[in-house]
Amino acid sequence: MxxxxxxxxxxxxxxxxxxxxxxxxxxxxxxxxxxxxxxxxxxxxxxxxxxxxxxxxxxxxxxxxxxxxxxxxxxxxxxxxxxxxxxxxxxxxxxxxxxxxxxxxxxxxxxxxxxxxxxxxxxxxxxxxxxxxxxxxxxxxxxxxxxxxxxxxxxxxxxxxxxxxxxxxxxxxxxxxxxxxxxxxxxxxxxxxxxxxxxxxxxxxxxxxxxxxxxxxxxxxxxxxxxxxxxDELKEAIEKDKKELGDDFCRGCAYCMPCPEEINISMCARMSLWIRRFPAEPYLTEEYHEILNKTLDCVECYECVEKCPYELEIPRLLKENYEDYQNVLNGKTKGVRNETVH
Structure with a gap:
């Protein structure tokens, strides 16, 4: 090209x-x-x-x-x-x-x-x-x-x-x-x-x-x-992904960081997607648990929102991802591997 x-x-x-x-x-x-x-x-x-x-x-x-x-x-x-x-x-x-x-x-x-x-x-x-x-x-x-x-x-x-x-x-x-x-x-x-x-x-x-x-x-x-x-098969796979992810998701660019409270925003704001689209087990360790627990320190200063290129409501995403992660830990929901087409 x-x-x-x-x-x-x-x-x-x-x-x-x-x-x-x-x-x-x-x-x-x-x-x-x-x-x-x-x-x-x-x-x-x-x-x-x-x-x-x-x-x-x-x-x-x-x-x-x-x-x-x-x-x-x-x-x-x-x-x-x-x-x-x-x-x-x-x-x-x-x-x-x-x-x-x-x-x-x-x-x-x-x-x-x-x-x-x-x-x-x-x-x-x-x-x-x-x-x-x-x-x-x-x-x-x-x-x-x-x-x-x-x-x-x-x-x-x-x-x-x-x-x-x-x-x-x-x-x-x-x-x-x-x-x-x-x-x-x-x-x-x-x-x-x-x-x-x-x-x-x-x-x-x-x-x-x-x-x-x-x-x-x-x-x-x-x-x-x-x-x-x-x-048709690839189009169907794309539509499935777009429906699951929507528009309001963290792309992991990390331009919102560093966080004053030392929260790993780019990981914590999309953890729910990771545990649903990939095997959840690798993320259910004590190390990741501690990382997600840091989101409880969020004081909603909105510095991250001001820096986010996609203008995401990051404090809300942190809260939702924390709650979803806890649900997976407690067995209330399960991580799902998304089937791929090759």
Missing amino acids: RLGKTNLEVNKNGFGALPIQRRNMADSVEILRHAYENGIDFYDTAHFYTDSEAKLGAAFEDVREDIYLASKGAAEEVEEFWNQLETSLKSMKTDYLDLYQFHNLSFCPKEDDDLYKAMFQAKEDGLIRHIGITTHKITHAHEAIESGLYETLQYPFSYLSGESEINLVNRCKELDVGFLAMKGMGGGLITNSKASYAFMNQFDNVLPIWGIQKMEELDEFLSYDETTVLD
Whole structure:
């Protein structure tokens, strides 16, 4: 597919390199090389993904010209912008990035902002080839693509997305802005990779960035191609998921944190979904019990609500998830494994 006005021709599978920070160097390099050897050529990471950039550098130093490397920086000051970009280039063992993105900033940099001028200067200097932006806020997304300053937008998109997100994808196509779909598996709540791929296949301007940390996950996505389309069985599976999850669910982005009361919001606000969609037993330990009990310390300060990109009523979600977890512990309801289609 063509990634918007960047004119980059990329494999429909993008590799999201956040999860490989949880793997050791040898395993990560093996997974990355397997992806490369099977045609994946677009790799997305970020300055703040701990050692993810270094793993990409180790895997691809000898084939740099055969792939596209994208990273992100979250600096809001010019000096830190240059520091983060320099670190990313060194870690990835390259003298340029094919795409560099502002990483979920609290604002959308404009043309006359010093921060955007620094980004543009980096492009002029050949350190980056294309300018993009990532965000979880749809208002920032529209502001960015309408400005004409950005060649790509990275935004959450999956078969759980609603009309507003689909309208955003279509507007990107109209403006020839490449659309990078993060959280294509719903932040881990979607278990049906085939349905996810088939959904993405409907949009010729969308590049899904699958978060991969296991070889078997990678092989699932490699097994799909342009013939993977939404048939009746996959459509039924999608409708079942959408009915179960609805619109009011935590995506696990963690931008609501840290909590002043040290509550693990991104886990506790969606624990009910975990124990219903996966085997409940792994989550019924003393450790998880203690984590969920912390939700009782919520003072409803609403700092989390103010920071949540999806404007979720987090104190209510914490309470509901705590009560549901207690019901499972007491045997009043059971965790259910959601059947998947492969």
